[in-house]
Amino acid sequence: xNRRRLLTTPLAAxxxxxxxxxxxxxxxxxxDPYKSHPWPDMRREFLGKGARVTFDARVVVQGPSxxxxxxxxxxxxxxxxxxxxxxxxxxxVDRNPIRQVLSYExxxxxxxxxxxxxxxxxxxxxxxxxxxxxxxxxxGTWVDSAGGGCTASGATRKDGSWSRTxxxxxxxxxxxxxxxxxxxxxxxxxxxxGLVSGIPAFYVNRLSVRDGNDRELARLQAFEPVxxxxxxxxxxxxxxxxxxxxxxxxxNGNRIRSRLQ
Amino acid sequence: MSxxxxxxxxxxxxxxxxxxxxxxxxxxxxxxxLLGPTPDAAAQPAPRADVSRLDYRLQARHLGQGVHVVEGxxxxxxxxxxxxxxxxxxxxxxxxxLVINTGPSRRYGEQLRALIARTTPRPVLQVxxxxxxxxxxxxxxxxxxxxxxxxxxxxxxxARESASYETNLYxxxxxxxxxxxxxxxxxxLDVSAGRGKLAIGSRVVEWHLxxxxxxxxxxxxxxxxxxxxxxxxxxxxxxxxxxxxxLPAWMNSLQAFEQIGASQVVPSHGPVHSGTAGAAATLRFxxxxxxxxxxxxxxxxxxxxxLRAPVPAEFTGWAAFRTEFVRNVAHxxxxxxxxxxxxxxx
Numbered sequence: 001x002n003r004r005r006l007l008t009t010p011l012a013a014x015x016x017x018x019x020x021x022x023x024x025x026x027x028x029x030x031x032d033p034y035k036s037h038p039w040p041d042m043r044r045e046f047l048g049k050g051a052r053v054t055f056d057a058r059v060v061v062q063g064p065s066x067x068x069x070x071x072x073x074x075x076x077x078x079x080x081x082x083x084x085x086x087x088x089x090x091x092x093v094d095r096n097p098i099r100q101v102l103s104y105e106x107x108x109x110x111x112x113x114x115x116x117x118x119x120x121x122x123x124x125x126x127x128x129x130x131x132x133x134x135x136x137x138x139x140g141t142w143v144d145s146a147g148g149g150c151t152a153s154g155a156t157r158k159d160g161s162w163s164r165t166x167x168x169x170x171x172x173x174x175x176x177x178x179x180x181x182x183x184x185x186x187x188x189x190x191x192x193x194g195l196v197s198g199i200p201a202f203y204v205n206r207l208s209v210r211d212g213n214d215r216e217l218a219r220l221q222a223f224e225p226v227x228x229x230x231x232x233x234x235x236x237x238x239x240x241x242x243x244x245x246x247x248x249x250x251x252n253g254n255r256i257r258s259r260l261q
Numbered sequence: 262m263s264x265x266x267x268x269x270x271x272x273x274x275x276x277x278x279x280x281x282x283x284x285x286x287x288x289x290x291x292x293x294x295l296l297g298p299t300p301d302a303a304a305q306p307a308p309r310a311d312v313s314r315l316d317y318r319l320q321a322r323h324l325g326q327g328v329h330v331v332e333g334x335x336x337x338x339x340x341x342x343x344x345x346x347x348x349x350x351x352x353x354x355x356x357x358x359l360v361i362n363t364g365p366s367r368r369y370g371e372q373l374r375a376l377i378a379r380t381t382p383r384p385v386l387q388v389x390x391x392x393x394x395x396x397x398x399x400x401x402x403x404x405x406x407x408x409x410x411x412x413x414x415x416x417x418x419x420a421r422e423s424a425s426y427e428t429n430l431y432x433x434x435x436x437x438x439x440x441x442x443x444x445x446x447x448x449x450l451d452v453s454a455g456r457g458k459l460a461i462g463s464r465v466v467e468w469h470l471x472x473x474x475x476x477x478x479x480x481x482x483x484x485x486x487x488x489x490x491x492x493x494x495x496x497x498x499x500x501x502x503x504x505x506x507x508l509p510a511w512m513n514s515l516q517a518f519e520q521i522g523a524s525q526v527v528p529s530h531g532p533v534h535s536g537t538a539g540a541a542a543t544l545r546f547x548x549x550x551x552x553x554x555x556x557x558x559x560x561x562x563x564x565x566x567x568l569r570a571p572v573p574a575e576f577t578g579w580a581a582f583r584t585e586f587v588r589n590v591a592h593x594x595x596x597x598x599x600x601x602x603x604x605x606x607x
Contacts, residue, residue: 062565066584068591074564114563146432168605174561182561184598188605231598233563258607 031055034124034140038094046092046100047128052135058083059139061127070149072116072227075101075141077127079111083137086111087130093225095123097150097195101225108240109209109218114233117225118149118193153196154228162190169246169258173239181236183209183244186229187256193224205251209234212242308334308342315437317345317369319376322533326486327353329380330527331373333396335499337581338365344434345369347396347529350490351377352483356462357386360407361481361490362529363400365430367441370400386461390446391479391492391529393418393505395426401444410459411446412470414477418505419445452477471518473511474501482523489523497531497539500576500585501546503592508551515544531580546576550589558597567594 032039033055043053058080067073079086089111091101101117111129119125126140156162171185187204194201207220218234248256310317321329331349334342344365352359358377363370377385388404390397390411398419401409411419423443431438450459452470459466459481467482474493481490493502494514519537526540527533557567567590576582 062569064565064568064587064591066587068588072591072595074568074591076563076565114565116564146429165605168607170599170602170605172603174559174601176561176566184561184563184602186599186602186605231563231595231602233561 034094034142036094036124038099042092042094042099046090047130047136053128054135054137056083056129056137056139059127059129059137061125061139061141063125063141063143065142065144067119067143067145067149070119070145070147071152071154073119073125073143073145073149074114074116075125076114076233077112077129077139079127079129079137081111083111083129083131085132087132089113090128090130091117092126092128093117093119093123094126096120096225098193098224100223102223103221105219106234107216107218108236110235110237112233112235113220115230116227118191118227119143119145119147119225120150121145121147150193150225151195153192153199154190156188156228157190157192157196157199162188166190167250167254167256169256169260171246171258172261173244181239183234183236183260184231185246185260186231187246187248188229189250191224191226191228191230195224201251203251204230204248204256207232207246207248207256210245210247211240212244214245217244306334308336308339310334310341310343310345312341312343315343315368317343317364317372319345319369319372321351321376321380324486324488324525324527324533326483328483328486328488329353330533331376332533333364333530335531335580337584338430338433340434340437343369343437344396344430348527348531348533349373350527351380351385352461352464352466353381353383354386354461354464355383356464357384359459359461359466360385360388360404362391362397362492363388363404365396365399366434366438367400367402368437368439369396370403373400374403388446389450389459389479389481390415390419391481391490392475392477393422394475394493394502395423395430397492397529398423398446399426399430399441399443401446402440402442405444408448409444409446410448410450412450412452412477412479415475415479416446416449418476419443450479452479469518469521471514473507473509473514475505478514480518480521482521487524488527489518489521489525490527491518491523491529491539493529494518494543495526495528495531495539496543496546496579497526497528497534498542498578499528499531499580500582500589501543502530502585503589506592508547508593512544512547512551515540515547542575549573549576550593554594554597555600558594558601561601564590564594 029035030040060078062076089104092099104113122144124140128136128138130136165188168188174182176182189204192199192202203224204222209218243261245259319331329351333345333347338344350361385407388409393415456469459468469480471478478494519540528539
């Protein structure tokens, strides 16, 4: 038992949330349940100066209690449907040198996403979901870590194999439970953060999921902290007509294009 | 034992190790908040170590014919246990002593050496390391004057990983680790024959080479006492660690190990037990991991769902389940996932 278990204990959460509601207006942390110093600046930078923000447990962020592999920390975000349609989900990590991990516009997909990312040190991991009324609903989880995820190079960068597989895609539609449809895909890419000496930032920056008629179903902006050879999960209410394909780019202009099913 | 609560071998922590007092505070607060029984808390007796004096309070238990086990806590690395979660051992022959693994720190090595000296006047002749994991060799500084034997693969692994092991155990166990630096094994055990004999003076013990828990898993068998030191191949009432695991090879190795016919088995983690109970339990766990991960991957589950999927009660009751299973998923699930996603192509 230790600090991270303390912070992830449901009891600890119960103790924190009501206090937040009471002191939200005058609090230097702007009501942040993690009482994180970077949060007010992050809120201004990534959600907007006048952004209306609610800390909302209905934006469910799940991660492991500790990062066994800080280069690959799995995070899943699921927004409770009672919040209504979600325009965008932004994932932010307070203590990362690069704080924005991704920005997801679910459009025709469900308001959920799963991925893995590089964590530099123990930190709150947050998802801010913007509903149609413009308000941001912010959920989070705490992930403990020994550190080092963003400032070490990945395996394919180390052995040089990244150049042979760059931009290759694998993936398909799954049925996690009866009536559910999930697209899981992996894009081969080194996803260099730019924080390793002599290796500039090099990462997949845009992905678009399309149906068989080339209609866009969901759109993702990814940033440097997303893990090497990223694996993403997207959920749909029903199987997309005519299967799915994926179209995207990296920040060097390389194209990604693959028909999956 | 898995070295990592945190960094993968390629990651380097730049932070100083966690302070004792902070962690101790968290322990107290944490225990206040978690009053209910937890799956692995119920089975944990109090740590045997004395944190205030950094005394591991090591004891040698005689298993017969000069074979001794020095038992660690059946738990996960923590300040409270001084990172002593390993069973080491030594065999006293007429001419001197064979030491099996040297524990997680310089301090452990020194206390183990003192314990051996209290037990027998005979000199330590040789050290054997059963695999590359940190608590198998970080006590070596206390055995600098003794030949230290390991397979070539284990020596390579130690050379590759020791820096991150030192950093991480320092982070997890703080002052217990003071002054600990890797002193690598300095002799190669030629294992090309797959099995053979190791002499301690005129006494002979068998060695058997397996793989799957790591790339090179050594098992020692002393026929006169019927004791096998099973290293990391067998876990008993403790969730197996998997940072270097290859499940199919490990499962095959366990089946072969069951044929050795040892009457008492000393696993590196978990209680000493008779016969094949530990090997069979380890095999059940690995089969369950293999089957459930394959099934989850085919359904398209992502890692957080796998972490929260139902687990048979037998396994949740084992020591360190809460932390070790998180590591099992991180280490192994990506392989099953890649299989389910198919071949990458443009």
